[in-house]
Amino acid sequence: MFIIGFSVSGRPxxxxxxxxGPSERLIVAGVHGGNEWNTIAR
Structure with a gap:
């Protein structure tokens, strides 16, 4: 794990x-208490 920056609220x-290997993937995830979509994978 390494830190690439900080959010506007100061979180890493x-x-x-x-x-x-040669394949790269970016997975962006978040936790939220609502019913809407919360995770994006590309």
Missing amino acids: LEVYQFGS
Whole structure:
């Protein structure tokens, strides 16, 4: 895990790296108590 920056509220933006192969994926996730979509994967 390493930190690539900070949010506007000062929280660290953490990045986790798994493996070292040629494929790359970015997964952005969030936790929210509502019924709407909360996670985006590309």
